[in-house]
Amino acid sequence: MADIQVQEKSRGGKKKPKKGDARVDMTPMVDLMSLLITFFMLTAAFSKPKVMEIVLPEKIKKDEKVEPPKIADSRTLNIILGPEDKVYWYPGKADPDVTILQETDFSAEGIRQVLLDRNRALFRKIDQFEKDVIAGKIDIRQDSMRAAISQLKKDDDTGPIVLIKAYKTSKYKNFVDIIDEMSIVGIARYIFTDIDWVEEKLVVDAINRATATSSGSAQ
């Protein structure tokens, strides 16, 4: 039915065109096309990576005499990215004699709990707002919703000011992870700054302490 039929010349008879439609066998074409479609679909679906936006504060040039902004010690939370996916944190200001770094990790019970504890008021507010929008209590458009959330963050004056610092042996993924945590927990104010020598010393102390206790328990 679908094949192009080559007509044999009948012996001396009249040429009688066979009735019935001439159809082409489309199976190979369909095979090829489904193959191509699969290929293009897969490449289209998996080729788009995501991006995470960060904004760093403008650098203070050496010749400019601009004081870095002062922040209250009581609200600051310092996070230091350590080696081997460890995170160290301490509240307030570093004092080489008094401050002891708390060690935690990137798991859900780790640094996220620390941040949530301090940011609960704001987090609840944002969460409640989002729930109200979903429930239809607040009638708001998608783009103004984002603006409203950032306004909530701006008005917040109870949440922590997080200072993120990286120890020299930390990895790039730790940096991405910690900024991620900030957006998960909804921290309004966080900043990435250089580590200073006091904190570096504290990290070294913390690492030494950890190795000392692990070797002590092994004996």
Next chain:
Amino acid sequence: MPKIKLGTKSPRIDMTPMVDLFVLLLTFFILTATFRPQETAPVDTPFSVSEKPMMDANVMTVLIAKDNRIFFNVDNGPDTILKFRPKILAEMGKRYNIEFTDEELRLFERTGTSVGVPIQDMKTYLSLKETDDKIALEKGVPIDSADNQLALWILFARQVNPAVQTLIKGDADVDFPIVKEVLDILQDKNVNRFNLITNLRAVEVTDTEITE
């Protein structure tokens, strides 16, 4: 009892509607597909919860490979007629007193791969045909303060295309000080807004955690 004679015709299905649909789908996917040239250095990006898709045009990418080599890439802008890439290369050549021929500039425009060679080797790099020879030349863009070519690439990319946005594609296991160096170079050139390329991962904060 007379036998029932079955038709000798082979049963065939009319595939025309299916083919029609396939052609339509195929055309759609071919037209929407965007081809990215294969990067020579494999980079495993870290995971994040960010859902913002990557921009299509007006981007410059700083790649940080696992072995700490730095690559730089910039696109032609929203329209290939704008020819941003050859312009940037020409500026770069002017700074280092290297004259690039029209043919070399065209070649650089066409190949969308990232720059991983010092500008001094660019001429030989462009003349090479074999991929293996090219890879051997890719030592990474120098970023030390004596010859900071990455800073110049960023500078010229921003001069030629002021709307360019910065992407950083770093390997998850790269040491942070290298990333910090790159960030410092970008900040020296007054780039304070970055987009880190990541893979999507879903994370949710449970209700019990909120109400605690």
